[in-house]
Amino acid sequence: MGVALREVLTDYKVPVGWDSLSGTAAIDGNNALYQFLTIIRQQDGTPLMNSEGKVTSHLSGLFFRTARFLEYGIKPVYVFDGKPPDLKSTTIAKRREIRDKAGTAWKVAREEGDVAESYKQARASTRVDEWILSSSKELLTCMGIPFVDAPSEGEAQAAFMVRKGDLDFSVSQDYDSLLFGVPVLVRNLAVSGKRRIRGRTITVEPEKLYLSKILEGLGISRENLIEMSILIGTDFNAGIKGIGPKTALKIVRNNAFQETLDEKAPDFDPEPVIDFFRSPPVTEKYDISWQNPDESALRDLLCSRYEFSAERVDAVLTKMRTTAGQKTLDHWF
Template structure:
């Protein structure tokens, strides 16, 4: 998920949606979907999104509630799915698994104690993107004619790459600060929050601190990334000062008598990630809202009242944004 401390260095500004209307956004779908999934689980009765067979599809509620934000502001989302997990991330994944198991134990205790508020909070924290969630989300996107891209590895890396090299893509969309290290020229953040989004500017960040892309990545590695724990005592400002003094990661490590395992490989994961040009996207969307509604409420038995407002907002966006090609 990246190191949130990098916000201290990032050039970020809040922008009105009017300033980004008509844009195409390559969205890190795992980052986007997980936020809506956990919010739905925490604040919605589980019978709303649980089928008669006991399958939970809270993701469908989240998608229907989240997509209108794009459509109402004339933004075209291109959802980018994670591919294979980078092996250097194994330790982080194991730590997350251990944390989830701890939450699950606490969840059982909260339920036994009858603490419904705490149980809802912990239930949200134990969510994971299951195969059913993947499959049903993809099918709903297809019905709504939302473009999807399969990344060979990290979704945020592919989204950042698309924003950097594809003239048809204006922004990466993610709350993950790794998009900055991955060189996304412009990243839209807070797309799952109320209010206007934030725009994170890669080149402005480099210019503000008089550093290169490589040096920015080195700062990130010193602070800690998804692939390494960082060096004790190094926050963003300390790391930036050290990079200015010693030039690069290797100079700092030598001066501090420190070591980062696989430091060169981690650097390459940000500067030259595993990405692909083998994709096609379209912006002339023709969503079948009726079929999408039937899929969610009849096939997967989601409470119709819970998603009707979201579907209505999607339909209303057709008129409000003048997208005559929508059906």
């Protein structure tokens, strides 16, 4: 998902500790939920569920991770995608096909008792649907955490809010945020910690990327970064076969973007994609005020309805109170 810029951004990733991330943050909500649903699963890939079969993996990730944000002084605002642009229709169709195939393969793997393959296909079948979104927003409301429904791409809305100065940084795994002009991007906040990848355990730590330093270091403009991404391929266009990040960087440095398109993709018009990254639909009508958590509502939602451990939920609430240095959460925000 997102544009494959990792190869040229490695030198501009700044490892950071949780203690240095205090501030206000725009969280790519769909991205975070997708991560929670992908990672928080049982060995055979089955997500966490209550006795009625309602998936709760996303609620577990959202509750415990948001509590950790607060513990370290990070005040989050979750930003959710709105209507996808027509430019994204091909990408959406391909992702749906991949998820559907993975869902079928997951079922076969479970029937055959292949636990490793079952887990792999289950992760690939992850989807964020309307119920996942509505239940997540209900949880955030109970926690007193604000969220914003973007008119289109959530990353674009998050970047706008940070550029406007209403928030300090944006949190997403995708590099697209940089194309939308976010000044500071933080990655790995939703997935930091120990993870098993391809049979081995790795440590995933938070990292910061500063757009200004990236552009200065690469010797390009934000417009060039968008051009590079178009050559590589984005959610809104297929890219040109054989062109990766390093080649794309050379092309834009040599002012050969249009020349390359004329030669390799003469029928493709890049302007709609460029315009979308430059001026995406965003809204200025949002409320980012944090409220006191409703502990009673949280216990009812998580423990009574979704059968979370009352001890674990209470332990989080107690830890939040202790961190705040007070007996209640009245002054947490």
